[in-house]
Amino acid sequence: MTKQNKAYKFRLYPTEEQAMVIRKTFGCVRFVYNKMLAERKETYESLKDNKEALKKVKRPTPAKYKKEYEWLKEVDSLALANAQLNLDKAYKAFFKGHTKFPKFKSKRHKQSYTTNGVNENIQLLDGYIKLPKLKMVKIKQHRAIPSECVIKSCTLSITASGKYYISILTEYEKEIETKDIEKVVGLDFAMDGLFVDSEGEKANHPKFYRQMLDKLAVEQRKLSRKKKGSSNWDKQRIRVAKIQEKVANQRKNFLHHKSKALVTNYDAVVIEDLDMIGMSQALKFGK
Incomplete structure (x- = not known):
């Protein structure tokens, strides 16, 4: 097992009261993460030439900031502790060469x-x-x-x-059971329709974003005419966000159905290891 x-x-x-606490926790987690990152960057810059001293420096913790910022005690302490763990993971991934240096979190990112x-x-x-x-x-x-x-x-x-x-x-x-591989399918990336399998069948991706482009453009034009920060601007921002969320949900649903069909019908799925982000930038795929 x-x-x-x-x-x-x-x-x-x-x-409303619970939502206010949740949003407050989002802000506190972001605040603590950014505080710890700023302190660690400052320490590194001041001691980067003295590696032995750098190793002995204690990493900042959320408890350190609670004395100065009393309002941090009002939210879930485990959420703040996880912010520290996430920063540690980001640093480890950076030093292993897997990702870029950790960035400060902003309100615009996922809360x-x-x-x-x-x-x-x-x-x-x-x-x-x-x-x-x-x-x-x-x-x-x-x-x-x-x-x-x-x-x-x-x-x-x-x-x-x-x-x-x-x-x-x-x-x-x-208990993980071993399975004999009998049916195998290969998937090849296709610009038009997501992929083509080794049997010649296409995924036939419906292109949900392009279907919604006209409607999205209309709502985004309306948003651009509103005064930023006003109640009408916020209402229109939510309308635009709902359209974008619908497209994202349509994509997820399509991919879930396709992946479920593949794992149901085949014992192994083989795909080519492609750098899609690099390809899109080099070949100017656009949307």
Whole structure:
């Protein structure tokens, strides 16, 4: 038996008071992350010529800032601790050459925070989920989580249109069975339609974004005419965000159905290792 992880994503319907706490936690997590990153950069610049002294420097922690910024105590401490872990992971990935140097977080980036399951502080109860600092939050649980799954952590996020979601990471034990590979399919990237398989079948991607271009252009023109920051501008911004979210959801749904069909019908799927971002920049793929 080996331990496996599986995540379940559900829509949340917090009250105004709960939503305010969630948004406050987003801000505190971003603040602590940026504070720690700024301090670590400053320390590195001052001691980069003295590697021995640099190794002895203690890394900043969220607890350090709580004395100066009392309002950090009002949010989930586990969320702040995870901000420190995320920064550590970003640094390790950078020094291994996997990513670029960690950047400061801004309000424009995805807003989210992660809390951990400790002593049953996270529980699912009849259409509600119990969360640290939030108590009982209404949840639309469209699928059941098996009883053998243990909740390890939860990540709360908000979309550009103001919808709240929670991703629940669970852990369970499963016996991995070996399978003989009989049916194999190869997938080749195609500019028109996503991919072509080794049997000549095309994915026939519907091009959801291009279908929505005219409608999106109209709504974006309306947004450009509004005074930024006004209530009408915010309402129009949400209309634009909803269109973009719909396109993203259509893409996800299409890809889920295609991937499910592939793993159902074949024992192995072979794809070419392509740098899609590099190709799009070099060949000017555009949209």
